[in-house]
Amino acid sequence: LTTSFSLFMNTVYHFDMRDLSLLFIINCVMIGSLQMLVINRIKHLSQTFIMLFAPLLMGIGFAILLIKPSIVTVIICMVLVTIGEMLFMPISQNLVYQRAQEHLKGYYMGVYQACYATAVIISPMIGTTTLKIDASGKVLWLFILFISALPVCGYFYFRNKVQELKQ
DSSP states (O other): OHHHHHHHHHHTSOOOHHHHHHHHHHHHHHHHHHHHHHHHHHTTSOHHHHHHHHHHHHHHHHHGGGSSOOHHHHHHHHHHHHHHHHHHHHHHHHHHHHHSOGGGHHHHHHHHHHHHHHHHHHHHHHHHHHHHHOTTSHHHHHHHHHHHHHHHHHHHHHTTTOGGGGO
């Protein structure tokens, strides 16, 4: 995704390496200074809600890039994506670990990391190919918004069928 994002920012927003670096500095500073504050503020919310909300927030953040290109649009995108990332990353790992039976915790965490690594490998290929087909980013960012909404749809579809989702 960072490859696709950087390529899009360079092609559509005309960001150079310095501009991109500043965006990722915003991301790093927000995570470093706000993650624990955000986690403490949301600890009363259910992990299921956070796991539904965080990816959707990230999808909305990326879809915002389709609005008229401006620095404000980019900053809003980066803030939403970073908040989604701050919520999703620790909660997703914690949720997988908590749900695993004691003797399978290592296995579950291994599968989780394998899925994450696979996504990190495959997403730049899919994203850059999509941008090659449609340089405007409409297909890519709307696809990401669609993908990020799938957990919400899945939750509402399965919530009455899977006992663990009722918690």
